[in-house]
Each structure stands twice: as C-alpha cells, then as structure tokens.
Amino acid sequence: MSAGAAREHHWDSLRAFLMLLGIPYHAAMAYNARVLWDIQSPDKSEFLTFLSGVFVTFRMPAFFIVAGYFAAMMLERRAAGSWLRGRFVRLGVPFLTGLALLAPLQIALVDINQALTGTMSMTSALDQAARDVTHPGFSWIMHLWFLPALLAYSTLLVLVWHPLRQLPLAGLVQRIRQTTLAHPRTALALLTLIVMAWEVFVHLAHQTMLARDGTLSYLLAHGIDPYLRYLPFFLIGVALRSVAELRGAFVWKKGRTLPALAVITAIAASLLRGRDTTGVELAYNAVDGAAAVLMSLVVIGIAERFWNRPDPRIDRIVDASFSIYLLHHPIIYALATLFLLTTWPPLVEFLLVCLVTSVLSYAAHRLIRRSALALFLFNGVPMSGKTRDGGRPQGSITTLR
Numbered sequence: 001m002s003a004g005a006a007r008e009h010h011w012d013s014l015r016a017f018l019m020l021l022g023i024p025y026h027a028a029m030a031y032n033a034r035v036l037w038d039i040q041s042p043d044k045s046e047f048l049t050f051l052s053g054v055f056v057t058f059r060m061p062a063f064f065i066v067a068g069y070f071a072a073m074m075l076e077r078r079a080a081g082s083w084l085r086g087r088f089v090r091l092g093v094p095f096l097t098g099l100a101l102l103a104p105l106q107i108a109l110v111d112i113n114q115a116l117t118g119t120m121s122m123t124s125a126l127d128q129a130a131r132d133v134t135h136p137g138f139s140w141i142m143h144l145w146f147l148p149a150l151l152a153y154s155t156l157l158v159l160v161w162h163p164l165r166q167l168p169l170a171g172l173v174q175r176i177r178q179t180t181l182a183h184p185r186t187a188l189a190l191l192t193l194i195v196m197a198w199e200v201f202v203h204l205a206h207q208t209m210l211a212r213d214g215t216l217s218y219l220l221a222h223g224i225d226p227y228l229r230y231l232p233f234f235l236i237g238v239a240l241r242s243v244a245e246l247r248g249a250f251v252w253k254k255g256r257t258l259p260a261l262a263v264i265t266a267i268a269a270s271l272l273r274g275r276d277t278t279g280v281e282l283a284y285n286a287v288d289g290a291a292a293v294l295m296s297l298v299v300i301g302i303a304e305r306f307w308n309r310p311d312p313r314i315d316r317i318v319d320a321s322f323s324i325y326l327l328h329h330p331i332i333y334a335l336a337t338l339f340l341l342t343t344w345p346p347l348v349e350f351l352l353v354c355l356v357t358s359v360l361s362y363a364a365h366r367l368i369r370r371s372a373l374a375l376f377l378f379n380g381v382p383m384s385g386k387t388r389d390g391g392r393p394q395g396s397i398t399t400l401r
Helices: 009-020 022-029 046-077 080-116 122-133 138-161 169-182 184-210 215-228 231-242 244-250 257-272 278-306 312-341 346-368 372-379
Strands: none
Touching (some): 009 022, 009 046, 009 278, 009 312, 046 138, 046 257, 080 312, 169 244, 184 244, 312 372
C-alpha cells in the first residue's frame, strides 16, 4: 500500500495473521478426531478438533476477502495487464518452487506416517514414497492450492474490471450499491444467505463429481472445492474496496450482535464438521457459510481497531508471513510424524509443534532474505534492485505484496 497517513496498516497485518494462523490450524489437524488429515496421530483431541473447526470457518474466507481488497486497490493504480503479469510472477514462481522442493518431502512424510501408524510396513512405505516422489500428481498441490486460486480470481477480475464500469453493467452496479447502503442489515442478511447457498451448492457439486468415475470427474471435483468455494469472498473484498461505504455498513465497528452471531455460527459449524451423515453435512456447509461471512467481518473490524498503526515488529512478521506459510506445512508434517514415536498428551505435542514450526520457518525466512535468488523463488520478489512499488529498494519491500 502507499506510504503515508492514508496507509491502512491493518489490511497487511490481517493478511499476515491469517497466513500465520495456518500453523495452529494445521498442527491441530494432526489430532482431529473427525476429519482425516494427511498426517494422523493415533492420539486424538476433542479440544483440538473443535479449535481447528473454528479456525477453518474464517481463516481462508477472510484471507480471500483481504486478497480481493488488495487486488481492487492495485487495479485502481496500475494497468490491468501489467498488474496481472506481476501476479503471475509473484504467485506463480513460489507455487512452482513449492511443487519442486516442498511437495516431494511432504509426500514422502505422508507415506512414512502410514508405516509409523501401522497401516503398512516401513519397507512398503519407503517403496511407496519412492514411487510417489517420482510420479508428480494433483495431490502435490497440498497447501499451495491458494496460489493458483488467487491467479484464477485475479484473471477473472481483470476480465470484468472495465465492463463493470461501463453501461449497462455500471448502472446495475450503482442500483445494487444504493439499495445495499439504504438497507445495510437486510443486505448483509441476504449476502449471508447467498454465501450459505453457495457453500451447499459447492458441496453437492463436489460430491457429485467424486461419485463419478474417470480422471475428468476427479479433476472437476477438486476444481470445484476449494477453487470455486472461495470465489465469493474474493469478490466481497473487491466490493469492500470499490465502495468505501460498504466497509462502514458491513465491517464490525461496535456492538455485540454481530460478534455474538459470528461466534455462535462458528461454534455450531465446528461441532458439525466431520459428521458424515448427508443431512448434517448439508447443515454444516450452510452454517459454515454464515460463519465465514460474519467471522470475517468481525476479524476485519478487530484488525481495523487494534492494528491500524505502524509497528516495526509487526512489519517484520508481515514480511515473513509468506515464507512462513510456504514452509510451515512440511515442518508440521515432519514434527507430527516425529511425535508419533512419543506418547505425550496431544495438547503438549500441539504446542511444541506450533512453537518449533514458528521459530524454524521464521529463521528460514531470514535466510531467504539474504539471497536475491531465494527471495525470488520463495516470494516471487524480482531479483532487480528496484521495484515499481514506490521505487524503494528491494530490501525494504514486504514480501507479502
């Protein structure tokens, strides 16, 4: 964002927070009692199951809202084609780096996990790992999925950016804007219902594709969820940036009603998550959609209230957050696999995994910062000494932009 008094620090801080939240979320998933994850500890924890269920309701929805906000902001300042080309470098290069360097390690750890949990012998697991790491597949994307999703959403936004500002679409957008601002509570309720319906639709479409045979159906299933699931949140972020009044109407400022509804729906969604009966699954997706909207608006409001000020310490975390997100996943895989050899309580293991992962991934980022090539590969930061972002030297640019 631009320097000076107009800079909204809380958007950078919030995006970093949501990326860092991946550490406790994924660490907790190893001990989830109802939802299977790649690394599964035999020791389950209902508390960590609940905690991960709450985190998942808003972590990625809020992240994509923030991403949509930044995308609209940058399109206000730069030519669409130039910005999109920059996105393919800043997001595409780390995606390819992750596929080449991080995915094989994670795939091997998943196979070794099966040996340590008794699903197969170690010899079979090592043979399976050798086959898997030499035969790349769709499963290699793992936690990197949000990068191609952002590229797809950004491309879509560029395609509709100018048509939305021309008649007749501009007139329709203006009428929707006026109606929304005239009846903000009704508009928020309608938006929540739309997202709830969208989440149910995505779930049903995903299940339908999974039930069909063939590679195409498999690919479509994994294209629908998660790639279609989060599109509405990206568009909400675009709207919040494009219409400043919407931020005042929708984002939480004060009062207890919105936070109470957000917490209630998040708790309900967490309790429903992982129940495998059809009716409960549909209810979960609907409630999860409501929690995603409401919790996101609350956490954005909290960030605006408490994080909207310059702080060098926060800036360092913001700068490291992208590297930390890329690297935390294989580190958690390794630590969770290592803890299969212990009999410690799940909560103790979880806290240690979070602590060690945070330290190691931040330390790795500081090393990445020392190399222009590493910074390019893991953060997509151009290797030249200058950047278009305000003309500042590369060393002072946050890697999160």
